[in-house]
Amino acid sequence: MAFKTFLRTAFTVAALGAALAAPARAEVSEVRISKGFGILYLPLFVMQDQQFLEKRAKAAGLGDIKVTWLMLDGGNVINDAMMAGTLDFAGTGAPGFVTLWAKAKGIPGVEVVGVSGMSSTSLWMMSNKPELKSLKDFSATDKIALPGIKTSLAAVVLQMIAAKEFGDANYAKMDPMTVSLPHPEALAALVGGKTEIKAHFTSPPFQYIEAKSAGIHRVLNSVDYLGNLTLDVTFAPKKFVDANPKMTQAFIDAMDDANALIAKDKKLAAEIFAKGSKVKIDAAEVQEMIEDKDARFTATPEGVMKFAEFMHKAGSIKVKPAKWSDMFVPQLAGRSGS
Known part of the structure; x- marks a missing residue:
């Protein structure tokens, strides 16, 4: 009996040791991202053109990754694609994100989380x-x-x-x-x-x-x-960001890189958008839009709680976050969002 107990103990210790020694499950090597048509998606146009995510992922030790870009417009379409599991990161209007966040809150495997703010302008x-x-x-x-x-x-x-x-x-x-x-x-x-x-x-x-x-x-x-509110954000399935923390951070860093380029070189940013847009438009006209006093590009969410509060009051969402950071990844918690 003592020998059998010893064998069981030895087997358990060996199995535990093997589990501890085994390498952690690798993060994804391919990500799928959607963007829409307008200037509000400019940071994603820049991120794609300059391959900022690929560069940040490589610097984070994730190797050479493949990024697939999709063009989707409208909260319903984007939400359906996210729920179907065909997107990893998506740019969307803040209300569409808030809707999906509230609907999926507390449902394992279905929950979504904001990854970054993105842009604001006048409609x-x-x-x-x-x-x-x-x-x-x-x-x-x-x-x-x-x-x-x-x-x-x-x-x-x-x-x-x-x-x-x-x-x-x-x-x-x-x-x-x-x-x-x-x-x-x-x-x-x-x-x-x-x-x-x-x-x-x-x-x-x-x-x-x-x-x-x-x-x-x-x-x-x-x-x-x-007034000025963050109108577009990026979000992802919570299970994806939990399983891929380095990729998630790389995405946030790439968003910061894109916004820094827009702030520093509006002419280049305008050229990138004009080149990648589905609408025939001159880069000089795009630059005028980027320079509009109401146009802002930042990964820090600003005023997203106003959407959540309105939508909860209107009854379009059943769950209201206590604060803006409840809807976003922990990496943003230290930023002064709202």
């Missing part, structure tokens, strides 16, 4: 109908194009503006007029003027292109109502 409501000079002028037949109804960045910002314009109880007053269209298609519909689309709630560069088009005017500017 403009553009129209091809002269009579539309404010939200109060819209009728049920005046359709407003935006990337995704109810949960996209533009949709939630429009709700927040409607709450200020018509009162908190009427935050969804404009929802029945919204139509889901990617920004490039919405631009074509608005400028063409032959569809039901009478307005487009959009971001740079599309609003600038529309402003220079005949018969198009600006109805409102989001900053006039809400």
Whole structure:
């Protein structure tokens, strides 16, 4: 009996020793990242062009990694792709991220977490109908194009503006007029003027292109109502960042690198965007947008709690974070976000 006990003990110790001696599971060598069409995604355009993530990953000891880039627009589409497991990091509107964070909170294997802030700028409501000079002028037949109804960045910002314009109880007053269209298609519909689309709630560069088009005017500017907020963030599945802490840090560092380049060399940043954009646009025009007083690019989230508080009050999310950092990776906790 004593001998059998000894064997069992020896086997357990040996197995434990082997487990301790075994190398830790390697982090991924390939990551999939999505970005959207507008200037709000500029840091990701720069990160891709300059291969900042590849460089940071190599410096972190992760070797030569492969980065696959996807172009996705609209919170619903991005959220579906993330839930399906086809994305590792995604750039998206802050409201779309908050929606998914709240929905998946506490569900093992499904939870998501913010990885960084990214950008803020003004969103403009553009129209091809002269009579539309404010939200109060819209009728049920005046359709407003935006990337995704109810949960996209533009949709939630429009709700927040409607709450200020018509009162908190009427935050969804404009929802029945919204139509889901990617920004490039919405631009074509608005400028063409032959569809039901009478307005487009959009971001740079599309609003600038529309402003220079005949018969198009600006109805409102989001900053006039809400001030400057981080409008786009990046996020990832929590299980991914937990299993890949070095890759996650490399991504944050690469985001900081991209934002540093934008701050230092706006001309180069503009050229990178113009080259990679799906819309034909001159780099000088892009530079003008980057230099706009309302345009900011930083990995530190600013004002994201305003989205969470509004969406919880509106009932579109059931779980409200106690503080902004509850929604983001611990690596950002030391930053002065909000």
